[in-house]
Amino acid sequence: MACSQSCFDIVIVGAGPAGLFLGVCLARWGYRIKHIDNRELPTISGRADGLQPRTLHLWRNMGLKRSFMAHEPGRVYEVSFWDPAPAGKGIRRSRTSPTCPKYIDARYPFTATLHQGAIERILIEDMAKNGASVQRPWSITDFDHCEEDSEYPLQVSFRHEQNHQTETVRAKYLFSATGSQSLVRDRLGIQLLHRDPVSHVWGVIDGVVQTNFPDIRPQAGQGMNTAMHDSLNLAWKIHQVEAGFANKSILSTYESERKPIAKALLDFDAKYAALFSQSVDSMHQAVEASQAPGKGEGNEFVKTFKEKQEFTSGYGVSYPANELNWSPDHPATSALFLGRCKLRPGYVMPSANVTRVVDGNPVQLEQEVPLNGSFRIFVFASKPGSSRQALSDLAVNLQKPRSFFTAYKRSDEATVSCHERHNPHSLLYTICTIFAASRDDIEISEMVPSIMARYSHHVYADDAWDVRVPDATASAHAKMGLDVGKGGVAVVRPDGHVGCAVQLIEGRGTVRALDQYFSSFTTKVVGQRVATARL
Numbered sequence: 001m002a003c004s005q006s007c008f009d010i011v012i013v014g015a016g017p018a019g020l021f022l023g024v025c026l027a028r029w030g031y032r033i034k035h036i037d038n039r040e041l042p043t044i045s046g047r048a049d050g051l052q053p054r055t056l057h058l059w060r061n062m063g064l065k066r067s068f069m070a071h072e073p074g075r076v077y078e079v080s081f082w083d084p085a086p087a088g089k090g091i092r093r094s095r096t097s098p099t100c101p102k103y104i105d106a107r108y109p110f111t112a113t114l115h116q117g118a119i120e121r122i123l124i125e126d127m128a129k130n131g132a133s134v135q136r137p138w139s140i141t142d143f144d145h146c147e148e149d150s151e152y153p154l155q156v157s158f159r160h161e162q163n164h165q166t167e168t169v170r171a172k173y174l175f176s177a178t179g180s181q182s183l184v185r186d187r188l189g190i191q192l193l194h195r196d197p198v199s200h201v202w203g204v205i206d207g208v209v210q211t212n213f214p215d216i217r218p219q220a221g222q223g224m225n226t227a228m229h230d231s232l233n234l235a236w237k238i239h240q241v242e243a244g245f246a247n248k249s250i251l252s253t254y255e256s257e258r259k260p261i262a263k264a265l266l267d268f269d270a271k272y273a274a275l276f277s278q279s280v281d282s283m284h285q286a287v288e289a290s291q292a293p294g295k296g297e298g299n300e301f302v303k304t305f306k307e308k309q310e311f312t313s314g315y316g317v318s319y320p321a322n323e324l325n326w327s328p329d330h331p332a333t334s335a336l337f338l339g340r341c342k343l344r345p346g347y348v349m350p351s352a353n354v355t356r357v358v359d360g361n362p363v364q365l366e367q368e369v370p371l372n373g374s375f376r377i378f379v380f381a382s383k384p385g386s387s388r389q390a391l392s393d394l395a396v397n398l399q400k401p402r403s404f405f406t407a408y409k410r411s412d413e414a415t416v417s418c419h420e421r422h423n424p425h426s427l428l429y430t431i432c433t434i435f436a437a438s439r440d441d442i443e444i445s446e447m448v449p450s451i452m453a454r455y456s457h458h459v460y461a462d463d464a465w466d467v468r469v470p471d472a473t474a475s476a477h478a479k480m481g482l483d484v485g486k487g488g489v490a491v492v493r494p495d496g497h498v499g500c501a502v503q504l505i506e507g508r509g510t511v512r513a514l515d516q517y518f519s520s521f522t523t524k525v526v527g528q529r530v531a532t533a534r535l
């Protein structure tokens with residue numbers, strides 16, 4: 001049906017961190033966006049004020065970290081505990097604790113503090129580079145679903161807050177990020193998730209403080225960080241659906257994956273506030289426990305303190321089993337799925353340092369594929385002598401007519417530039433190959449099948465030493481929990497969370513297992529499709 005009104009892929013209401021981050025992702029991936037906010041100006045100061053370690057890691061993957069660091073944000077590596085001094089004479093610092101303890105494998109073990117207004121401006125500028133902007137000050141006044149228009153089924157109306165001009169558009173999706181004052185939530189009857197207030201009073205002050213206190217630090221906004229990860233979770237799923245790769249059913253996993261995170265955040269805040277009001281001795285035990293993963297587990301404050309550090313760093317977030325995160329109950333039933341390694345479905349892929357073979361650059365493996373909406377397929381090829389036949393069979397079976405690899409090839413594959421590093425075959429996946437060998441011992445033309453060698457900038461030597469696995473001969477394999485003599489294949493979702501891990505074997509078993517995994521949510525029949533009952 002032809003659209004007589006202005007038509008958009010998505011209408012975004014609200015230009016805080018959640019709305020802006022969604023806009024950044026979808027604008028980069030070529031979607032037409034109508035983005036409004038009822039405020040005349042963006043946030044100037046205050047509100048949340050920093051990025052946590054996992055969020056900073058994500059911003060680097062998006063190429064935004066440099067813009068963020070150009071503001072010279074503060075780096076909070078530790079928190080301090082202050083107690084009354086003896087005889088009541090002032091206060092003294094009694095203990096310190098790292099913001100991100102060593103047992104958390106974070107690339108950036110600190111909180112980077114910068115007020116929300118500056119963070120929003122970085123996102124607004126990035127949207128502008130991709131042809132998107134926020135219209136101000138506009139408010140949503142109504143929306144309706146029109147069944148006769150299957151392509152743009154939503155009709156959304158707006159009003160300008162100053163001159164009262166009105167506008168109505170059509171859209172495929174409507175996303176509201178306006179917090180508690182949401183017309184969309186009210187109209188849909190969605191209750192706001194909240195917790196009863198606790199009896200402990202906290203205060204957050206935004207201002208310039210004249211003091212001789214030695215280590216004043218602002219408190220970074222966990223809500224803002226969580227909101228951006230909410231938006232990323234939804235953005236890549238919308239992209240996979242609109243690109244024709246995934247069924248619309250995956251959109252329901254947004255709520256099942258992210259709602260528990262919001263609930264956990266609220267529960268934690270309430271629990272932590274109560275525990276923090278307990279004795280000084282309890283806090284001291286918590287600080288000591290932060291130095292080592294095994295200390296103080298019996299103390300409730302200690303346990304909560306350590307959960308806080310994992311949770312607020314972002315590295316403690318995991319998603320439950322569903323069609324995207326393999327488990328023994330998944331429709332994919334191959335015996336080749338790895339259920340007992342460190343590549344845990346639903347968790348962020350472990351970080352690893354490797355050497356890029358084509359240019360000898362030491363790189364961070366998990367950062368090598370930028371956030372572009374594609375699945376990342378990491379082939380840990382073990383020792384070259386051990387994997388030659390398995391790699392050859394993997395390449396042969398990937399090219400079978402009904403494999404996931406072949407089913408979603410680009411229509412313009414023959415004319416794709418030879419300089420395209422990430423998506424020469426499909427916009428929906430990138431293949432990386434990692435050998436448990438030194439760079440000098442790897443010859444791409446001889447050791448990598450041609451279809452995988454097309455990703456020459458994604459062939460790596462697992463030859464970097466890592467302090468977390470000091471005795472490993474191949475640290476990346478070790479950190480993934482993979483045998484250097486056998487290897488394995490990991491499918492990592494566009495948001496960096498592991499989807500599944502599969503054994504790398506000779507024959508067609510590896511590709512069959514991957515086909516089973518993708519068949520649980522793809523739009524086309526791939527491999528020998530198995531039953532796809534909803535999990």
